[in-house]
Amino acid sequence: MAKRDAIPEVETYIDHQAGVIREVQPPAPRSKKAAERRANRAIYTALVIISVVWLAPFLFLVLQSFRSYLTEDGGMVSYLVPKAFSLDNYRFLFEDGRYLRWYTNTLTIALFVSVLQTGMVLSVSYVLSRMRFRGRRFIMNMILVLGMFPGFLTLIALYFLLKQFGLTQEGAIPGLILIYVASSGMGYYISKGFFDTIPKSLDESARIDGATRFYVFRRIIMPLSKPIVIYTILMGFMAPWGDYVFASYVAFGKSDSYNVAVGLYRWVNTLDFQGYFTRFCAGGVLVAIPITILFFLLQRYYVEGVTGGAVKG
């Protein structure tokens, strides 16, 4: 500890206007603990309110999914809690067949996309992070520029392109997988950011030891990139569940090829909406449950990916 003078040091600053040196007024002492407690109480209040607002819609959704369309009303009504608790809507979903079909469609797409897209994304990001070759800058700039075009611009062109190969309507499932996966290499930013943090000397050391690039990729980079691999798989799996635009356009009127988003959207907006509202709620719950569970299981990786991506831009 440094020795201190008996007289306490007073902070000063120069007041240029008056041309004098003034003392900084020390902040008035106050009861720190009480203020702290007041602040915490305010924060807790705010957090509880926020939690209620955030959870309410989901709670409502679940409640309404239990309202029977047979004995009560399948449409939108002016009350929240069903008069009688019923599983009619869920029964309908399983008996009707359409919903199950949509669900399997979406699941199929999601599984394929998560695997194939991960391969694409990791390939591109590994190459752009680790290798230096002619045209690397060009590829990065190209992807940047292409990314500035709105995604739906290419809708019709893609539709007709797929149509040439019979990948629309009946063939919409493979067609959609193709659309989602084909250009996914453009979303390399986050995983490249992750690869960039793995020291280059690991690659160099391995290369001196006799490893090929492929060996380095498989045996060193991949094992070290578990978080980002899981993140990429998670993203690839979740995205197809929410896509309406491409899914509806490519399936175009072929109900058997819908995914859940298209099917449920049509239930709620274009079909007999009054009767289908509670069925939509039930269908939504069935989609939300597995995805939410999956998400919370892998939340750690998601957070890592999102924050990493935001910080690196």
Add this chain to the structure above:
Amino acid sequence: MADLEYLGLTRPQKALRRLAAFLTGLPGRLGRGLLGLLRALGRLARGAWHELRDLALTFMEGDWKTRTSFFIMGFGSIARGQVMRGLLFLLFQAVFLLYMLFFGGAYLAKWGTLGDVETTRQGRVTVYGDNSFLILLYGVLTLFFVLAFLYTWRVNVRQNRISQRLQQAGKPLKTAREDVAALADSQFHKTLLALPTLGIFLFTIVPIVFMVLVAFTNYDYNHQPPGKLFTWVGLSNFRTMLSAGSANYGSTFSQVLLWTLIWAFFATFLNYFLGMMVAIMINKKGIRLKKLWRTILVMTIAIPQFVSLLYVSKMFAADGLINSYLMKWGWISEALPFWTNPTWARVTIIVINIWIGIPYLMLIATGILMNIPADLYESARIDGANAVQMYGKITLPYMLFVTGPYLLTSFIGNINNFNVIFLLSGGGPMSMELGGNAGYTDLLITWLYKMTVNNTDYKMAAVIGIIVFVVTALINVVVYNMIPSVKHEEDFQ
């Protein structure tokens, strides 16, 4: 050396000084930009000249193997023992020639008019004429194929030159086995990039080029192939989109563009600051159940948006839960026009988007807040700063610095935020005053979607797409260079 005079100024003086410096620097910057452009052109010309000279030299100095390769690709390689390489070249040339002869050539030939043989009905039989759509699409593909062929031809010639030199120097050429082995090592990027590049080319580049070209045609519901032809119309679609008048979209366009920018602004910055606030509250020392609060918020990310947004949209409908309960409790006598009044709809969308957006920002901000060195706060406390001052002098600048690029991408992302608008309001409320089926909450991107799907007015959709690109590119270029973390990367390190 530090500019002591500048450092001694007060804040407004500093701002004034910076503005003056910016303005006086403008001509110089413009000049430099122009000079850079000229220099780039010069480089391009020099590059082209270099290539031509190299080609001529290769031919003149080349032996018969090299010279033959100018016409029969891969000949030199085969003759020098690199059979696999040579065969690949040869195969490519054969495929190209066959393609041009039997397929691509015909389409490319009709590119000038996009077809002139009308589809006619003779009695009960429809006789199909040219299909403008396919002519344009395959024309684009063929064009790229030609470019690829030229490039491959050039590589083939260069290969010959290199091989010839190596042989003259008495060095061995690479064997097929070595070539294949290199694909897992020094040429590994080619292996890894082959599929992604092909995918991006076929499913992004070709469609984009195609649609950009559509913007210069009259492809719409009146000109639908295969029944009808469409053709080039020059810039007339852009004129329709941008000029005023009842037949044109000028006023609608400015409405939509303005709302797009307003929306993007609020969706980005409101969420940013509120999300940061929530993150700070949750992370404050002494607050318990941190994990619970976070988990509750993150629910909106986990649940697919088409479920949550569609449901919330119905909650706010005229006969939805909110209005029902408000009426039941006697607070209002008739339904609030959440989706039917333009201003109400816009505000509602922005507010609901907070519900969607805060969790993301909360996660991001949490990550960054934890990274702010604690000693910064300790030092500030010793200097006598209170909580608000610490936020203003440390937390906020740090956050803004680190998330600068993120704010930019997020702003751009919101310009293109299709889901929220489409699932909540579908662009409505509609109005007779707006053209092209646009509604008051339509963004450019949702308008584009309507143009494509509802109106089948592809030419205008293409025009909007190009405009979105221009807006995005402009914002990127202007803002990117102003972001502090790009300018002074090491300041906060």
Add this chain to the structure above:
Amino acid sequence: MASVTLEHVKKIYDNKVVAVQDFNLEIKDKEFVVFVGPSGCGKSTTLRMIAGLEDISEGILKIGDRVVNDVEPKDRDIAMVFQNYALYPHISVYENLAFSLRIRKIPQEEVHRRVVQAAHILGIEAYLDRKPRALSGGQRQRAAIGRAIVREPQVFLMDEPLSNLDAKLRNQMRAEIILLRRRLDTTFVYVTHDQTEAMTLGDRIVIMKDGFIQQVGSPQEVFEKPQNLFVAGFIGSPQMNVFDAELEEDAGEYTVVLPGFRLRLEGERAQLLRKRCIASQAVKLGVRPEHAQALFEARDNSLKGSIAVNEMMGSELHLHILREGEQNVILRVPTVDLSPAQRAILEAGQTIHFSFQSKVVQLFDPQTEQSLLF
């Protein structure tokens, strides 16, 4: 076992920055050569060119008699130890050591034998089953060296291997590297920015600056006969003192003149100057801190100044002396024989006289900064 030869090697980056200029050096078989210099001097780039991690822009690189310019790193029969160790974090120390052998498909018994042997040499047998994360800095360093040892390479390359360690550990590892070298008896190329490491480890030292070799020589040579002002300043700690002085020549007799101090050059130094026919000129005069003597009383023909800072290092004192209006001079004074009275004189604020002998001075041309002597 092999020599390493660099002939006119140059490294030019894509942006036209020249990192290494016309590098010529022959490293003999089993020699320990140290590249030393400030950061950005090109020492690491040169090492990486030898390793094959950087392309060679111009010139020829030979390992043994073989030109290896276009040989892949893995085929050069070298091993490299990196500054940050480059241990693979996801596999155990054992597997780290075995990594290169496994790639080469060496049978398991042989792998095991070599790994255990290397671990034994380095004293890390107890940690073989751990992940690198669970090791201390020194143990990681040993593991990294172990990975190089099992290769039994022709040439050992080390890129600042000790700079991530704390001072105490660094001294210890330095000694261990000397022992290791004696034991392995192979060619070493070692890069460091620390002149102490360079002096203690190297058979020969290559001092670099801005991509140029400044001097190549044994530790003693570069210390006693620095070829230019940079080498003189870089080698030795604390730094050599440099004075602006006049060299006077009179009938083959040389005298260095400073204000208040004249020093006649004798012996070898005068001969060297005579041989080169140096005339009277301005010079930079260099004297190492340990070669200047503090005088405890005022004396004619001496330099003087006031003591600004007095650093007690234990066995010696470092005096920072401020001469009137001139640069700082540092003296090293052994403390063993100092009487209390003498110590009193060496306190901060006191005026002190000092001088030095002719056999220790270095003379440099002020323009070219080259030595006038060597």
